[in-house]
Amino acid sequence: MYESLGIDPRQKVIVYSDSLSVDKALRLQKQANELGLEKVSFGIGTFLTNDFKTASSGGLEKSKALNIVIKLSSVDGKPCIKISDDLTKNTGDKATLAHVKHLYELDKLNESSCN
Numbered sequence: 001m002y003e004s005l006g007i008d009p010r011q012k013v014i015v016y017s018d019s020l021s022v023d024k025a026l027r028l029q030k031q032a033n034e035l036g037l038e039k040v041s042f043g044i045g046t047f048l049t050n051d052f053k054t055a056s057s058g059g060l061e062k063s064k065a066l067n068i069v070i071k072l073s074s075v076d077g078k079p080c081i082k083i084s085d086d087l088t089k090n091t092g093d094k095a096t097l098a099h100v101k102h103l104y105e106l107d108k109l110n111e112s113s114c115n
Contacts, residue, residue: 010036017043 002009014037016028025042032040053059071091072080081092087106090097101107 010038012037013039013041015041015043 002012014032016025020028020042028042029040032038052063054061054063071082073092074080079093079096081090081097081100083090083097083100083106087101087109098107
């Protein structure tokens with residue numbers, strides 16, 4: 001798709017998230033490398049922030065997830081947003097959310113799902 005628009009996909013940043021384990025992140029990184037995609041990042045998630053073993057088990061059992069949520073608010077003074085699979089569950093600067101939803105025509109999807 002990017003090529004048809006004259007965009008080199010290797011210049012795009014890919015951010016993987018949602019139920020990532022360290023092993024899964026390593027597999028995704030390997031696959032991205034094989035495809036020549038160098039700008040790859042990973043979201044902070046439950047499994048990555050809770051990749052510990054319990055001391056009480058002698059280091060044999062994984063610790064229970066804390067179910068914490070970490071969301072960026074800005075990067076270099078620019079507001080960050082998160083658009084969820086559920087288009088009614090978004091976080092971040094309202095003006096930026098509206099702009100991005102309009103840019104990718106997500107506002108139209110949201111309208112049709114409400115009717």
